[in-house]
Amino acid sequence: MESHKSVNFMRLLSDESTRSTVSSDSCEYYETEIYDLLPSVQACRLEQSRYGPSEGSEDGSLGPESTEGESNGYRARGPRDKASVPPLRNLPVCMQGKRGIRERRKMQISRIGVWASWRRSHSITCRRWCGHVGEWFSGLVPWKHTLHKIEGRVGVGVKSYFVFLRYLIWLNLLHCALVGGFIVGPTAFHLGDRGMVFTELLNTVKNFSALDIFLGTGVLENSPLFFGFYKYISFNFPCLNTPLLYFAGIISILLLSLIMVIRRTTVGYKHTWMLGKRYSTNVSFKIFCGWDFTIQDPTAATLKHSFIRNDLKLLLQEQSFSMRKAMRTLGQKLRLYLLRFILNVIVLCLLGGAFYLIHFSTYVSQEKANELIWLVDLFYQYLPPFTITFVNLVLPHMFRKISSFEDYSFTVQVNATLVRSIFLKLASLGIYLFFFFRGLPDVCRENRFGREMYKLCIFNFLATFCSTFLLNYPRKLLQEKFPTSLLARLCGKQRFLIPFNVLDLVYVQTVSWVGVYFCPLLPLIGIFMLTATFYIKKFSVLHCCRAEQRMFRASSSSVLFYFMLLLGLLMAAVTLGFNFQMQQSTSKSCGMLRSGATVFNVTGECVKSLPTAAQTTIRYLSSEAFALPLILAEIIILTSYLSRGRANTKAIERLKDMLVMSSSDKRFLVRQHATLLKSRKVTSRSHCSNAAEDRPPRSDRASKQSHQTINEF
Numbered sequence: 001m002e003s004h005k006s007v008n009f010m011r012l013l014s015d016e017s018t019r020s021t022v023s024s025d026s027c028e029y030y031e032t033e034i035y036d037l038l039p040s041v042q043a044c045r046l047e048q049s050r051y052g053p054s055e056g057s058e059d060g061s062l063g064p065e066s067t068e069g070e071s072n073g074y075r076a077r078g079p080r081d082k083a084s085v086p087p088l089r090n091l092p093v094c095m096q097g098k099r100g101i102r103e104r105r106k107m108q109i110s111r112i113g114v115w116a117s118w119r120r121s122h123s124i125t126c127r128r129w130c131g132h133v134g135e136w137f138s139g140l141v142p143w144k145h146t147l148h149k150i151e152g153r154v155g156v157g158v159k160s161y162f163v164f165l166r167y168l169i170w171l172n173l174l175h176c177a178l179v180g181g182f183i184v185g186p187t188a189f190h191l192g193d194r195g196m197v198f199t200e201l202l203n204t205v206k207n208f209s210a211l212d213i214f215l216g217t218g219v220l221e222n223s224p225l226f227f228g229f230y231k232y233i234s235f236n237f238p239c240l241n242t243p244l245l246y247f248a249g250i251i252s253i254l255l256l257s258l259i260m261v262i263r264r265t266t267v268g269y270k271h272t273w274m275l276g277k278r279y280s281t282n283v284s285f286k287i288f289c290g291w292d293f294t295i296q297d298p299t300a301a302t303l304k305h306s307f308i309r310n311d312l313k314l315l316l317q318e319q320s321f322s323m324r325k326a327m328r329t330l331g332q333k334l335r336l337y338l339l340r341f342i343l344n345v346i347v348l349c350l351l352g353g354a355f356y357l358i359h360f361s362t363y364v365s366q367e368k369a370n371e372l373i374w375l376v377d378l379f380y381q382y383l384p385p386f387t388i389t390f391v392n393l394v395l396p397h398m399f400r401k402i403s404s405f406e407d408y409s410f411t412v413q414v415n416a417t418l419v420r421s422i423f424l425k426l427a428s429l430g431i432y433l434f435f436f437f438r439g440l441p442d443v444c445r446e447n448r449f450g451r452e453m454y455k456l457c458i459f460n461f462l463a464t465f466c467s468t469f470l471l472n473y474p475r476k477l478l479q480e481k482f483p484t485s486l487l488a489r490l491c492g493k494q495r496f497l498i499p500f501n502v503l504d505l506v507y508v509q510t511v512s513w514v515g516v517y518f519c520p521l522l523p524l525i526g527i528f529m530l531t532a533t534f535y536i537k538k539f540s541v542l543h544c545c546r547a548e549q550r551m552f553r554a555s556s557s558s559v560l561f562y563f564m565l566l567l568g569l570l571m572a573a574v575t576l577g578f579n580f581q582m583q584q585s586t587s588k589s590c591g592m593l594r595s596g597a598t599v600f601n602v603t604g605e606c607v608k609s610l611p612t613a614a615q616t617t618i619r620y621l622s623s624e625a626f627a628l629p630l631i632l633a634e635i636i637i638l639t640s641y642l643s644r645g646r647a648n649t650k651a652i653e654r655l656k657d658m659l660v661m662s663s664s665d666k667r668f669l670v671r672q673h674a675t676l677l678k679s680r681k682v683t684s685r686s687h688c689s690n691a692a693e694d695r696p697p698r699s700d701r702a703s704k705q706s707h708q709t710i711n712e713f
Contacts (some may be wrong), residue, residue, distance in 0.1 A: 071190050085126065092396065143534070152296035152543060154303065154496070158541055161498050161505075162534065164561065168509055171260060175516065175523035177255050183520050184224060184247025186242060190233045211374060215381055215459060216451040225454070225521045227446040228590040238609035243592045243602040250517050250576070257513065257569055258268045265562040286311060290589060321409045340406050346401060347420060354391040354424065355431045359389040384436075384452075385459035388428050393463075394508065396421040396500055418499050422564050425507050426571060433514070433575060437582070444590035446518050446579075453515025453522060460508055461529045468536050472544040496545040501537070502561050505530075510568030514575050 084393070088098045143166060151159040214216035216225070223229055233242045290308050295301050330338070365383045399420045404414040440448055472494040484490050510525045583598045593599075607618055619625055 017204065070196055078499070112530045115658065140687050146538065148386060150538065151294050151297075153294075154541055155301050156292060157292075157498055158496055161496075161501055165530060165534055165537070167264075168505060169534075171257065171509075172512065172523040172526045172530065174256060175512075176527065178249050178256070179253050179520050182245045182252065183230065183242075186235070186245055187224070187233065189231055210487055211378070214455070216454040220453070221447060225519060226442055226450045227518050227669060230520075230592050232592045239606040241602070242605060243599065245518075246592065247599050247603075252514070253516055253523075254569065254573060254576075258389075258566075261562055263571060265559060265566065271531070281619045284313075318409050318411070336407055343402050343406055345401065350395055350398065351424060351427070354395060354428060357391065358384065358387055358428055358431050359435050360443070362432060364437045366436075382455060382459055384432060385456050388432060388456070389459060389463050391428055392425050392504075395424055396503070399424075410453070414499070418503075418560060421500065421503055422567070425503055426510065426564075426567055429507070429510060429514070429569060446580075447590060449579075450515055450518030450522075453511055454525070456511045457508065457515075457522065457525060457529060460504070460511070461533065462505070464533055464536055468540045468544065472540055476544045494544055495539075496541055503564070506561060506564045506568060509565060510571060513569055513572035516572075517576055517579070574641075 002485050088102060091098060091101065093101065143162070147159055147162055147166075150162060199603070209218050212220045218647075220226070220229070229248065230242055235241060284584055286308065290311070292304055361383045365380050368380045396417065398418045400413075401415045406413070407418070408416065436452060475494055478485070478488045478491065479493055508526065508530070511524050515522050580599055583593065609613055610618070
């Protein structure tokens, strides 16, 4: 490989690498003849001879910052930034080498001026304090030891689910802060000035009913939980009233969520792109560098062994599948395509049946609600959430079975199952919202829709609780008490499937985004439910479930999950826009818009109260004339990012080539070392044979010694 492809290399070396006190050989490394024989140096010289002198000097001479080692075939790094000196504990050097580096740094400090010495010591002290503060703040991160325990017991794959859950909790905390600042805070301040807060709380306690917790009716319907509680309050300024603050809070939540999710998606995609198909790890890396040293449990160690073994099996299966795919005949391809077409038709039929079932349950719930018997009324109220949860629980496992008959590779099977499950969860929620919006009455439809989103969150949490303590835990007890029984063998032990559990979290967060306009305190409810879900899933993982033995490469990447969050956020934005459009056609709204006003009317009144320059600017920004400079700015930004991406791609490829050449250098040095050892063995054997030839035989020496003893007597 090295002989057919010439690449350009740059030796990046620190000052300590040429003045190490660990051994005398390291100091004279670049003065030896073997350095000129390294493959990387020869490739660098070949590239320099092809393209002429280096870019550092136009005439090809060495610059003033070059060292004498550059004339020996490598480029020095040049003057380093003094602020970029790494700490000693981060250097991959033994203790003796670190002591030598510290002494040299002290000598350098003594040679420089007082001001530079103070700056360096001050930067070191600040960096040390920042490290201590960072460690202290990292210790305050919730569930740090719990996540470490989960990682040690069942591996890093299951830990990623809990990290994703914790991320959603932080996201909902930010949403609660925005809701408190824009929506709840001004309303509470206004009611507190009028002395109405205590009266409202007293009425809430008196009329409280346990059934209202599950239905969101009664006292909760007239509480700050829903849209209808908030009244129109003007703070003596046209652009400072509760409708505009409410709208600004909701838009801030959606924009903040968009920024955070896009950031996590781009970061994950960057790592996936760099370490995905463009970077293939060899089998030796998987064997010798694939161990997880955070494992503390023997069972987890056995599981990690199975992970590595199954990863190698998966690699071999994909290679054999590629060979088998290349050997397919035309008839086999036609039969396979026909089978896949039939299976996809079956999938579409299952999806259509699920959507019709959701539509039927929504229709029945709206027609037969408000029954006299509270239990029957509760059943009809929760019929759509029960149907959606049942469909989302059963169909993904059916999709998983169907994908196994389509003769795809294992990775493609997982991806196909995930895509179908994503479409099912989001489309089922969208179908429910569509049919529910069509059947909503005109009187206070915001509160009614907010109650439905509230019930979806409540029922999803109840389903999680019941599946853990009423299904998985009895399975575990049955396996322990009667492991050889027929029922135990049929039920088996529940496995923690990471993709499907993450899909449930995405579904819950999508419901929270869709209903935050109609139920402003839904993020607060989501925090309590996600926190309880964390402990429930922790109990399920550590006591009830068995980790999946097969490696899921698609599930280890978080890009797909954050992309699902983006789709859920898009659904929330579409729902909000559809509600704003419907507000213009009805005059029977409730809450702060009871007088027939809409968000657009309130915004227009605010714009009219602004100065003329501000009105002109806002009208220009909302007109079609602003589209051209906006498109030009987007083109410039995208061009800059594309150029940066191409430059980073070239840098990555160059670094990969440097890694290849460094491994070639190591192999070359190992061969030279082996040759040297063989030559030493040959010379030692030759010296031994020559010494043996010069010495007389042992029998002659013995006879001479006996004659000497006889003469002495």
